[in-house]
Structures are given as structure tokens and as C-alpha cells.
Amino acid sequence: MSIFRLGDQRPPEPQRIADGVVMRFEHVYEVDPALMELTGQQDVPAWDTKRIVDARWDHLDWMHDHFADDVLLAGEGSETMPEEGH
Amino acid sequence: MSVAFKSAVDDSVVDELRAIIGDDDRVLPNLSSRVNRTRVPAPFPVHRWAEFMPDVAVLPTTAQEVSEVVKLANRLLIPVVPRAGGTGLSDGAVPVRGGILVDVKLMNGIHEVDLVDRTVTVGPGINMLKLNEELKRHDVFYPDDPASYPCSLVGGRIGTGGWSLLGARFGHTRDNVISMEIVLPTGDIVEIGEGGGRKLRKSSTAFNLKQLFTGHQGTLGICTEATLELVPRPEVEFAAFFAFDDYMKAWETVGVLTKAGLATLAGVVLFDEWKIAYLRRDDEAYITQPDSVRAVVAVAMYGTRAEVEPASKVVMRLGRSRGGKYLGDEISAGDWASRHDRYATPLHGRSKEGQAVLMSWHCEDAALNYSVLPQVREEWHAIVARYAERYGILDDWGMFAYTNGANKPWGDYLVEIDVGIWEERLDDENWAGWVNCKREISEVTLKHGGSITACHGATREGDAELVPTEMGGAWEVVKAIKRTLDPNNIMNPGKQSLDEAYEESLT
Numbered sequence: 001m002s003i004f005r006l007g008d009q010r011p012p013e014p015q016r017i018a019d020g021v022v023m024r025f026e027h028v029y030e031v032d033p034a035l036m037e038l039t040g041q042q043d044v045p046a047w048d049t050k051r052i053v054d055a056r057w058d059h060l061d062w063m064h065d066h067f068a069d070d071v072l073l074a075g076e077g078s079e080t081m082p083e084e085g086h
Numbered sequence: 087m088s089v090a091f092k093s094a095v096d097d098s099v100v101d102e103l104r105a106i107i108g109d110d111d112r113v114l115p116n117l118s119s120r121v122n123r124t125r126v127p128a129p130f131p132v133h134r135w136a137e138f139m140p141d142v143a144v145l146p147t148t149a150q151e152v153s154e155v156v157k158l159a160n161r162l163l164i165p166v167v168p169r170a171g172g173t174g175l176s177d178g179a180v181p182v183r184g185g186i187l188v189d190v191k192l193m194n195g196i197h198e199v200d201l202v203d204r205t206v207t208v209g210p211g212i213n214m215l216k217l218n219e220e221l222k223r224h225d226v227f228y229p230d231d232p233a234s235y236p237c238s239l240v241g242g243r244i245g246t247g248g249w250s251l252l253g254a255r256f257g258h259t260r261d262n263v264i265s266m267e268i269v270l271p272t273g274d275i276v277e278i279g280e281g282g283g284r285k286l287r288k289s290s291t292a293f294n295l296k297q298l299f300t301g302h303q304g305t306l307g308i309c310t311e312a313t314l315e316l317v318p319r320p321e322v323e324f325a326a327f328f329a330f331d332d333y334m335k336a337w338e339t340v341g342v343l344t345k346a347g348l349a350t351l352a353g354v355v356l357f358d359e360w361k362i363a364y365l366r367r368d369d370e371a372y373i374t375q376p377d378s379v380r381a382v383v384a385v386a387m388y389g390t391r392a393e394v395e396p397a398s399k400v401v402m403r404l405g406r407s408r409g410g411k412y413l414g415d416e417i418s419a420g421d422w423a424s425r426h427d428r429y430a431t432p433l434h435g436r437s438k439e440g441q442a443v444l445m446s447w448h449c450e451d452a453a454l455n456y457s458v459l460p461q462v463r464e465e466w467h468a469i470v471a472r473y474a475e476r477y478g479i480l481d482d483w484g485m486f487a488y489t490n491g492a493n494k495p496w497g498d499y500l501v502e503i504d505v506g507i508w509e510e511r512l513d514d515e516n517w518a519g520w521v522n523c524k525r526e527i528s529e530v531t532l533k534h535g536g537s538i539t540a541c542h543g544a545t546r547e548g549d550a551e552l553v554p555t556e557m558g559g560a561w562e563v564v565k566a567i568k569r570t571l572d573p574n575n576i577m578n579p580g581k582q583s584l585d586e587a588y589e590e591s592l593t
Contacts, residue, residue, distance in 0.1 A: 018366070020440070021373050029373050031442050038441045039434065060423040066218055067231070067426070068323035071419050072394055074402055078414030080329050080379055 009045035028053055094164045095141035095185065103144055103186070106154040112145040112192070119143050123187050127234075127429060128175045128448045130546070131517040132509050138180050140167060140187035147192050149267055149275050149310035156308065157273030159186055159576050166271075167578050168304040170210055170242030173234040173429065175449055176542040176549065178246055178303045182580035188308055190241045196220055197311065204316040205264055205285050210241025210309045226316040229256035232541075233428035244309045247301020249541030251425060251488075254344075254495035255352035255388055256317060258541075260300040261492045267311035268299055271572035275310070284313055298567070303543045304578040306571050320388040324398045325422035328410030329379040333358055336381035337460055339408045343385060344456075344489055344496040346404055348397045350389035354489045357382040358463055361484025361504075367436070371417045383410060386422055435481035435506030438474070445481060445506030450524055452531040453540035454501045459487050465530045466503050473523040477516050480523070481506035490540055500540040503527065524548030532556055545581040553583045561586075 014022035020032045028049060033041075064071050095115075103113045114120070120139045130138050146152045159166045165185030172179050181187060193209035196217065200206070201224055208217060215236045217228055231251045232238050242248075244266065248259040256262065264287060265279025278299050281289030299306060330336040340356045357365075359380045365372035372379070385401050387394050405412065412418075435445035454462055463485055474480040483504035489495035507520060525548045528538040537556060538544050544553050554561045565587035568575075575588050 018373055020367060027370065029368065029370050031368055035436075035440060035442045038437070038443050059427075060420050063423040063426050064323065064419070066215060066222075066235075067227075068320040068388060070322045070391070072322040072324040072391070072398060073415040073419060074324075074326060074398065074412065076402075076412055076415060078417070079411035080375055080413060 009047050011044070011046050011049065025049060025053075094162055099158070099162065099164065099186075100142055102158055103142065103155065106158065107144055107146065107151055112147075113142065114144070115142040120187070123169060123172070123189055124180055126172050126174060126177060126180055127446075129446060129509075130177050130180055131512060131514075132446075133512050133514075133517075138177075138182065139184065140181045141184045143187040143189050145189045145192045149269060152188060152190075152269045152308055152310050153273045153275050155186060155188060156269055156271065156576075160272055160574055163574055164576065165579050166308075166576050168241070168245060168308040170239035170245065171213070171234070171237055172242070173232075173238040174242060174246055174543065174545075175451075176539070176544070176546045178543045178545045178578075178581070179242065185576075190308070190310070191239060193241075193310065194239075199224060199226075199316075200285065201226065201316070203285050205313050206316055207311065207313045208240055209311060210239065210244065212240050213237065214240065214243075221316070222319065224316075225319050227319040228262065228314050229317050230259050230262050230314075231426060233425065235426040237429055240312055240314070241309050244300050244312060245302065245304045246541065246543050249490070249500055251386070252352040252388060253492050254354070254489045255350060255493070257315075257492035260297060262315040263296070263300055263312055264315060265296070265313045266299060266309050268307040269310055270307045271574070271577040279313070287315075301543075303545050303581055305568065305581055305584055306577060308577075321391045322389070322394045323422075324387045324394050324401070325385065325418045326398070326401050326405055327382055327384045327413040327418045327421060328405040329375065329413055330381040330383070330408075330410055331378045332409075333381045333463070334460065335408045335410070336383050339383050339405060339410055340487070341456060341496075342404050342407055343383070343401065346400060348387070348400060350387040350393045350397050351489075351495060352386045352388045353384075354386075354495060355384045356459075356487045356499075357384070358485045358487075360467055360482055361486055364482075364484045364504075371413070371421050375413075382413070384418075384422065384425075386425075433506070435483065435508070437481075437508065438478050443508050444510065446509050447483075447504060448507050448520070449502050449504045449542070450527045451500060451502045451540050451542045452528070452536050452538055453490055453498055454487075454531060454534060454536035455498050456496070458534040458536070459499060459501065462501065462530060462534055462536075466527055469523060469526045469530070470503065470505055473519055477519045479508040479511045479516050480520065481508075501536075521548040525552065528552050543582075550581065550583050554586065 011024045014024050017023045123143045124139045165183045167181045167187045169179040191211040194211035195209045198207040243259045250258045265284045278295050280286040281291030470482045485503045487499040487501045490498045490500045568584050568587040
């Protein structure tokens with residue numbers, strides 16, 4: 001049985017990016033801890049957060065593959081968030 | 087009186103079941119097996135869980151075993167509840183009077199893949215995701231795609247008359263089941279298809295019984311085998327999400343897109359202001375969107391590259407024709423992929439004070455015409471707001487409207503309002519309040535000429551008592567069919583107000 005330790009994998013302090021939402025890693029959003037008084041959260045080391053986020057992309061690719069051979073894209077970025085458009 | 091009631095299962099019945107099944111490991115009277123076979127994603131009042139358990143669960147592997155179990159139940163007037171994946175959203179597979187639960191998930195084989203006449207014959211316990219993983223090497227596809235795609239099973243889809251995310255392109259469950267083997271409430275085993283054909287898509291012989299046995303919510307029999315449609319595996323998929331600063335512009339855009347005559351269009355979905363506000367809480371695609379994003383229209387297409395590529399350009403033009411702004415490739419492709427698997431979404435909501443709390447997901451669905459969507463949306467949200475204020479355990483998670491017609495996506499929509507319920511605070515008073523809320527939502531649906539369910543089934547209180555009203559004069563036909571096929575009311579009794587079919591025999 002292993003017990004994970006935060007150690008130097010302790011996530012950085014959160015930055016507020018919207019009402020009720022904070023961010024510790026780029027594009028990884030969390031509910032504001034101030035809203036989590038009734039529902040406790042466990043500590044998650046940085047490596048585990050990154051593993052979960054990376055796995056989400058694998059999951060979405062895996063799901064795409066169930067329905068078609070290829071994903072056709074419009075080839076356009078966001079029009080609502082131009083700074084993220086490509 | 088000859089109708090089935092609760093708790094006629096004793097040790098002698100369990101012994102008879104063991105003799106029929108011939109394997110004690112597949113006859114399960116123990117508590118944990120029964121508790122687990124009651125669990126559903128949007129539960130009955132969980133504080134009264136014990137009221138919704140079967141007396142015994144069985145896991146048959148053949149139609150003959152199912153038949154013998156049903157004959158036993160019919161002889162002793164014991165309720166029988168069929169269950170596949172248990173992923174339904176209105177307790178269709180939840181016993182309300184105990185009895186024998188027939189769990190079909192061991193009947194999960196692929197019996198035949200016919201690449202000449204384009205069918206696949208399977209047991210009811212197979213999952214669509216797993217089935218399609220097998221079919222992929224043949225370059226074919228079974229196109230039934232609920233939001234529970236990774237976990238729901240073919241038998242449950244047939245029992246509930248399931249709705250598919252890809253229905254506008256490929257049809258829904260009832261359109262993709264070609265024939266079935268059914269164990270009737272008397273225990274007789276019959277083939278149900280188009281006329282007498284097992285692999286025919288159209289017949290005019292006798293009555294069209296196939297539709298009767300897709301969507302009866304387990305009240306008319308148990309499917310033990312199904313022959314399903316095979317379609318060519320799509321070469322490409324294309325998804326595009328458009329944002330709007332106003333709901334009505336988004337609604338108009340949905341109308342334009344669905345009436346454009348694009349044959350590869352698989353679905354168009356409209357998220358309203360409440361849904362976007364909910365997503366802003368913790369969905370990474372929406373958290374950082376500007377306040378001007380107040381409604382979203384999502385489009386998905388499937389087919390050959392030769393079809394989809396030019397059609398995608400039409401979608402991009404029409405999606406912007408009423409002020410829509412493209413959300414970008416990353417959100418469009420990623421969010422669409424996540425739509426196949428909504429049951430993996432962590433379920434939490436907000437208390438009245440804004441605190442994050444664990445909530446279960448309850449969704450009221452309806453079938454409604456395009457013309458009434460804006461008005462229904464206002465009335466439904468007003469109802470939920472009133473009950474949320476009064477009881478303090480409800481959280482409005484917003485509405486969506488999704489193309490509903492198989493191959494004809496323009497006229498009517500699956501409409502759903504998602505509501506979080508704070509289960510830890512649930513008690514009889516709060517539950518009664520929620521049931522009243524559901525009933526008011528359904529009454530609005532009927533007032534606007536809709537149907538109180540497009541896919542989940544009207545099997546739970548709050549909906550069930552309105553089924554006779556919705557069916558009108560046809561309710562007498564429904565009752566006559568139920569009484570004829572299930573003379574002792576053993577098959578999933580207590581659902582959809584069908585007990586009314588037996589009232590004359592009670593007096």
C-alpha cells in the first residue's frame with residue numbers, strides 16, 4: 001500500500017480567474033476553496049493533477065475514434081476569445 | 087383479483103429459481119446484490135432505498151431460462167423487473183413492488199455479424215461501445231449513441247425506446263432494431279420484427295409489433311436477443327459550436343441549420359442561458375468565456391469525407407448567419423467528444439448560499455415542437471426557481487433542446503431541464519416538493535402540445551400519473567394491450583399508470 005506525499009509536488013497557490021473559480025496550473029481550473037466549506041477536498045499532488053488532465057485528452061481522442069476514422073476541423077480558432085484563436 | 091403484488095418471494099421460490107437457473111451463483115437473494123441492482127443514476131428518493139429493492143435477482147444466460155423464470159412468476163403472481171445497464175433516468179428498471187429482478191447482463195454475446203444483409207445479432211446485455219469496438223474491423227457501425235454510450239446496454243435501450251445523439255442522421259434505437267426475440271409476460275418466446283422477417287426493414291403483414299416492443303419500459307416483456315442495423319462506419323465527423331449573446335438568435339440559428347437539408351447532419355443542440363451559467367462554474371470550455379456568451383448552438387455531422395467536407399462549410403456559414411461566433415476547433419471537437427459520455431461528469435451543484443455540495447442529477451425530458459421552445463424554457467425555469475427557493479435542495483443546471491426527429495431534424499426536439507438535488511438533505515417533504523415540481527414541468531409540456539418524455543420514460547411519480555391524460559382516447563387501447571399481454575400484471579408493475587388496466591378486475 002502506498003501513501004502519496006505532497007512534498008515538493010505541492011501545487012502552487014491559486015490565482016483567481018473568475019467568480020468562484022481559481023487556477024493553479026495553466027488552463028486547469030478549480031472551484032474556489034471558499035465555496036468548498038461543506039464539501040471537503042483531498043490534497044492532490046501536482047503530478048497527479050497533470051496526469052488527470054493529460055488523460056482527459058487521451059479519453060477524448062479514444063472517444064472520437066469510436067465514431068469515425070478522422071475528425072474534420074474547420075481550421076479556425078475562437079471568435080469569442082481572440083487571444084486564444086489561431 | 088389476479089394482479090401481482092409485493093413480497094410473494096420466499097425460500098421455496100428461491101429454490102425453484104435455483105432449479106431453473108441451475109447455478110446458485112446466478113440466483114442472488116443476498117442484500118448487496120439486491121441493493122446494487124436498484125441503483126440508477128438519477129435515483130428514486132434515496133432515503134427510501136429499501137422500498138425499491140427486488141426480493142431476489144437472477145442472471146439468466148438463455149431465453150429459455152428467462153422464459154421459465156417468467157412462467158414461475160406468472161404462476162405465483164410475483165412482479166418481474168427486467169434490467170440491463172440500469173442507466174435509465176426515470177427508474178424504469180427499479181422495482182417498485184419487489185419481486186424477481188431479471189438482470190440480462192450475462193446475455194452479452196455477439197451471435198452473428200452479417201455483412202451481406204448488414205445486420206448484427208446480439209444478446210441484450212452487450213454495451214454499444216463494446217459492440218462497436220468489435221464491428222470496427224468490419225468497417226461497420228451500430229449507430230445508437232446515448233449520453234450513456236460507455237455504460238448502457240442494448241436491452242435497456244430497447245426497453246426504454248432510447249434516443250440517440252446521432253438520431254438526425256442514423257435514427258434512434260427503434261429505427262435501428264430490425265427484430266427481437268421477446269419473452270412475453272406469460273413466458274412464451276416470440277420473434278418480433280417486420281412481419282415474419284428477422285432481417286427485414288419493412289413489411290406490411292399483420293400489425294407493426296416492433297414499435298410496441300421498443301419503449302414499453304419493461305412492462306410488456308423481456309428482450310433476449312436483438313438483430314440490429316449495421317451502417318457504414320463514418321469516414322469523418324465534424325462538430326462546430328457557436329456562441330450567441332441572445333437566446334432567440336441561437337434559436338433562430340437552430341431553425342436555419344436543421345432546415346438546410348444537410349443529409350449528414352447528425353444532431354443540433356441548443357444550450358440556453360441557464361445552461362451556460364451552470365457550465366461557467368466549472369467547465370473549462372466556458373469558465374473564461376466573455377459575458378456576451380449567453381447561449382450556444384452545437385452541430386455534429388457524420389459521413390463520408392466527400393459529403394461532410396462541403397457540408398461543413400455550409401454549417402460554418404449558417405452558424406454565423408444570425409450573429410453566432412465560432413468557439414474554435416479545440417472546444418468544438420473536444421466538447422463534442424465529451425457528449426457521448428455525460429455519465430462521467432462529477433455531480434455537484436450549489437446550495438442557495440453558493441456552497442459547492444454533492445448533488446444527484448435529475449433531468450426532466452420532453453418532446454416539444456420547435457415553435458414553443460422559447461416559451462417552454464421560460465415557464466420551466468420559473469417553476470424550478472419557485473421550488474428551489476421554497477425547498478433549498480434544488481439547483482437549476484439549465485436546459486438544452488436537441489433535434490428529435492429521426493432523419494427529419496427540423497420539427498421537434500428532445501428538451502431537457504437538468505436539476506441538481508442535494509441528496510443529503512432529502513426527506514419525505516422535500517421529495518414530495520420535487521415530485522410536484524416535476525408534475526408542473528410536465529403539465530407545461532402538455533399545455534404546449536408536447537409529450538412528457540422523449541426518451542427517459544414516464545415511469546416515475548410526477549410523470550406517470552399524467553400518462554393517461556397525454557394519451558387521451560388512446561389510453562383505452564394501451565390498457566387493453568397491457569391487459570391482454572400481461573393478464574396478471576407481473577411485468578414491471580406500478581409503472582406509467584398501467585395498473586389502471588386492471589382496475590375493472592379489482593372491482
